[in-house]
Amino acid sequence: MCRQQRAGAYIHLINGLYEAQRSNVPVLAIASTCASDEFGMGFFQETNTIKLFADCSGYNEIATTPKQFPRMLQAALQHAYSRSEVAVLGLPGDLTKSDAEESSTAKFLLKQQTVFRPADNDIAALAGKLNAASKITIYCGWGAGEAHDEVVKLAGLLKAPVAYSFRGKMAIQYNNPYEIGMTGLLGLPSAFYAMHHSELLLLLGTDFPYKQFMPDGLEIIQVDKRAERLGRKAKVSIGLAGNINDTLQALLPLIQQKKMIAFCKSSLRNMKM
Structure with a gap:
């Protein structure tokens, strides 16, 4: 994907995430970026996902190791569901090639059905x-x-x-x-x-x-x-x-x-x- 195509795709994604965040629709967005060893090097496909999605999300992090990703994924899912907001998880290109590691946290969405009303x-x-x-x-x-x-x-x-x-x-x-x-x-x-x-x-x-x-x-x-x-x-x-x-x-x-x-x-x- 060329730089112009990537920029266009992100613009469409951001528009959708803004709408979801304002409307309280739970969304998990996995945003790809360049390999982590290219961060800060002016790589032509580098995207600062934290800065890019800061205004249209409630949870916004980037994973850089195989140990981080499953834990962050659990946190992102839990946040999106419980708060009805957008959760963005940045995914560097090299991380997709790494072997998955066992998560030390919960492995499924923990749903709650609580009674919530005034006194x-x-x-x-x-x-x-x-x-x-x-x-x-x-x-x-x-x-x-x-x-x-x-x-x-x-x-x-x-x-x-x-x-x-x-x-x-x-x-x-x-x-x-x-x-x-x-x-x-x-x-x-x-x-x-x-x-x-x-x-x-x-x-x-x-x-x-x-x-x-x-x-x-x-x-x-x-x-x-x-x-x-x-x-x-x-x-x-x-x-x-x-x-x-x-x-x-x-x-x-x-x-x-x-x-x-x-x-x-x-x-x-x-x-x-």
């Missing part, structure tokens, strides 16, 4: 806010995809229209009598209307990126499993960290059944127009 008092406070409000819109992102049934049950109890992001569409739209479409750069007037005419907006599993579509002057509550994203792009009054499925399962028994109100009817009617 009981925080769940109770959230329920109190939702029970007291009369015009509620639920907005779901990709992070709420695991909780489709729970979202529909919550919307049914609150009589709240459900909008969603582009990535949340496939997981939230189907079999959802309260869905009113997307909002954002690719969106529908019905979702925009509902969000801007609510008194309370509940963000579930989303870090909504477009502030020009985010309404002002209403209360916003955000639930997301990544606590560092709470309140990052919206002025929230309550920010709770937890998996949406676990959080809603604890929340639903505390929610009072509301009657079908005009706000929900008008939002659904706008969706059909």
Whole structure:
């Protein structure tokens, strides 16, 4: 592969990794480079993978010995899976010709299924806010995809229209009598209307990126499993960290059944127009 071809391939790879990192898609990228004995020698195919991928990855290392590679591979896989981020592992050309060595660490991905939700008092406070409000819109992102049934049950109890992001569409739209479409750069007037005419907006599993579509002057509550994203792009009054499925399962028994109100009817009617 010539230098121009290698550069072009890396540009396409970087674009994809940026998208994956921003969207929290777990990816393992093995990035080849020149032989390790050519590092720092101006070799025509030398690539500093650490510097090149620093801004689009969570784990970013380069292995230079057969002992390192299996240990780094395990660390990269574990990082990509547990944090839903990009892991890049640099691979010098000479290392691919070396005999593999037995790893001193785990040899398979260690998956965990943990319950992750806010504390009981925080769940109770959230329920109190939702029970007291009369015009509620639920907005779901990709992070709420695991909780489709729970979202529909919550919307049914609150009589709240459900909008969603582009990535949340496939997981939230189907079999959802309260869905009113997307909002954002690719969106529908019905979702925009509902969000801007609510008194309370509940963000579930989303870090909504477009502030020009985010309404002002209403209360916003955000639930997301990544606590560092709470309140990052919206002025929230309550920010709770937890998996949406676990959080809603604890929340639903505390929610009072509301009657079908005009706000929900008008939002659904706008969706059909």
